[in-house]
Amino acid sequence: ILKALASNPINVEMLRQLSISRGGLVSNELRQKAWPLLLNIDIDNIPPKPNEEELHSHKDYGQVVLDVNRSVKRFPPGMLEEVRLSYQDQLIDCIMWILVNNMDLHYYQGFHDVVVTFLLVVGERLTFCIMNKLVQNHFRDFMDKTMDKTNFMLNYLLPIIGKVNPKLRKFLEKSEVGMIFCLSWLITWYGHVLKDLKDIVRLYDFFIACHPLMPIYLAADIVLYRQIEVMCCVCEMPYVHRFLSQLPDDLPFEQLIISSGDLFLQYPPSVIKHEAEMIREKLVLF
Amino acid sequence: MSFQGPEEYDYLFKIVLIGDSGVGKSNLLSRFTRNEFNLESKSTIGVEFATRSIVVEGKKLKAQIWDTAGQERFRAITSAYYRGAVGAMLVYDIAKHATFENIDRWLKELRDHADDNIVVLLVGNKTDLRHLRAVMSEDAAEYADRNNLIFIETSALDSTNVEHAFQQCLNEVYKRVADRHFSNVNIGQTTALPTTNLQSTILEKKFCCNS
Numbered sequence: 001i002l003k004a005l006a007s008n009p010i011n012v013e014m015l016r017q018l019s020i021s022r023g024g025l026v027s028n029e030l031r032q033k034a035w036p037l038l039l040n041i042d043i044d045n046i047p048p049k050p051n052e053e054e055l056h057s058h059k060d061y062g063q064v065v066l067d068v069n070r071s072v073k074r075f076p077p078g079m080l081e082e083v084r085l086s087y088q089d090q091l092i093d094c095i096m097w098i099l100v101n102n103m104d105l106h107y108y109q110g111f112h113d114v115v116v117t118f119l120l121v122v123g124e125r126l127t128f129c130i131m132n133k134l135v136q137n138h139f140r141d142f143m144d145k146t147m148d149k150t151n152f153m154l155n156y157l158l159p160i161i162g163k164v165n166p167k168l169r170k171f172l173e174k175s176e177v178g179m180i181f182c183l184s185w186l187i188t189w190y191g192h193v194l195k196d197l198k199d200i201v202r203l204y205d206f207f208i209a210c211h212p213l214m215p216i217y218l219a220a221d222i223v224l225y226r227q228i229e230v231m232c233c234v235c236e237m238p239y240v241h242r243f244l245s246q247l248p249d250d251l252p253f254e255q256l257i258i259s260s261g262d263l264f265l266q267y268p269p270s271v272i273k274h275e276a277e278m279i280r281e282k283l284v285l286f
Numbered sequence: 287m288s289f290q291g292p293e294e295y296d297y298l299f300k301i302v303l304i305g306d307s308g309v310g311k312s313n314l315l316s317r318f319t320r321n322e323f324n325l326e327s328k329s330t331i332g333v334e335f336a337t338r339s340i341v342v343e344g345k346k347l348k349a350q351i352w353d354t355a356g357q358e359r360f361r362a363i364t365s366a367y368y369r370g371a372v373g374a375m376l377v378y379d380i381a382k383h384a385t386f387e388n389i390d391r392w393l394k395e396l397r398d399h400a401d402d403n404i405v406v407l408l409v410g411n412k413t414d415l416r417h418l419r420a421v422m423s424e425d426a427a428e429y430a431d432r433n434n435l436i437f438i439e440t441s442a443l444d445s446t447n448v449e450h451a452f453q454q455c456l457n458e459v460y461k462r463v464a465d466r467h468f469s470n471v472n473i474g475q476t477t478a479l480p481t482t483n484l485q486s487t488i489l490e491k492k493f494c495c496n497s
Contacts, residue, residue, distance in 0.1 A: 184331035
């Protein structure tokens with residue numbers, strides 16, 4: 001990683017490979033350097049933060065405050081309360097800064113889970129730069145006025161699962177579990193559901209370097225990883241929903257990153273898209 | 287992790303918790319189902335549910351209570367979960383008037399997506415914040431009266447009335463079921479229901495060990 005960072009010009013393609021390969025970018029110091037490079041961010045030209053009045057008058061300010069106040073569990077357990085409170089203030093400011101700078105986009109509950117992850121690793125200014133870029137790319141579809149596009153992304157889940165294990169897909173369809181169990185996985189890049197920040201940032205390495213649909217491929221891969229247990233559930237929506245929405249603490253993320261990457265290569269979005277559209281049509285008819 | 291398999295009950299009632307973000311829906315649920323209150327509870331993204339069984343007139347009622355995200359943009363997703371619900375708790379925060387003003391819109395959501403005979407409770411939560419009260423009980427009671435809702439005030443934090451609120455909801459549902467108010471619903475008598483039976487409104491069944 002150091003070699004890729006030291007090369008001139010910096011070898012971004014190599015960094016991308018390293019973000020995906022075992023261990024990812026390894027440490028938060030390296031992430032501070034590598035994440036902006038992966039996203040082609042000019043860290044020397046950061047626009048000034050708008051004044052407080054502008055930040056607080058945004059239509060979503062109230063919702064952001066509500067969510068940030070309820071984000072206590074996202075901070076490391078040993079952190080002093082005053083330090084955490086100051087982080088939470090920064091978090092509100094940072095989210096508002098991103099929103100004010102992208103007035104065409106809409107805040108959603110869960111966006112705060114993404115921003116807090118970056119804030120804890122790279123600080124307020126770099127978080128703004130990174131998110132300012134990501135909201136126009138990976139997170140763009142989540143921030144429409146409606147959640148239609150987000151819903152459509154979720155429709156990729158069952159077809160991907162079906163390619164590997166058609167029986168499992170049938171089981172899930174029969175249970176009518178839907179895809180909402182993994183909604184927060186997708187729109188927070190698993191930040192809302194995983195306990196350990198180390199696991200979350202490792203996944204962020206992977207997702208930054210990959211296609212915006214990669215979180216769905218990982219979701220499919222997690223369901224496939226648990227296929228035997230899933231199919232032991234009573235085939236009814238509540239049982240399956242509960243089982244799937246609670247992620248076990250010991251998921252082997254390095255292994256899952258490799259296998260979901262393989263899934264993506266084997267069944268890329270272009271192959272899956274048609275089936276996802278068919279699911280959407282069925283839902284509309286219903 | 288163990289699988290939650292079928293357990294015995296006479297009726298399974300699906301209840302939904304709806305209302306603006308931050309009014310305390312998740313804590314009402316955890317107070318009722320686990321007797322827990324969490325000051326550091328997270329925002330709910332999507333839908334979650336928990337269950338608890340109570341006995342009414344010798345019948346075991348299993349309440350399956352669905353908690354939903356409060357932000358408006360999630361409604362298109364969460365409203366799908368109103369299907370099959372026989373009870374709804376429409377929650378507002380007594381210390382935030384805007385959350386009471388929005389009750390109208392939530393009620394409309396229910397009218398659009400839920401069964402016509404659904405039992406609806408209007409729940410003014412956070413009565414522990416009495417020094418910050420912004421919604422008068424009389425106003426809420428009058429609103430409930432006008433719209434045929436059962437009105438109750440609760441505090442998930444100090445437990446006041448939480449048990450009572452859910453009990454009342456389940457009692458009323460049970461009464462309507464006994465009176466066959468839910469005319470268009472599937473009241474299955476045996477275990478031979480189709481597997482999609484959770485989409486039906488009410489289930490009456492006793493599981494055997496072979497299910």
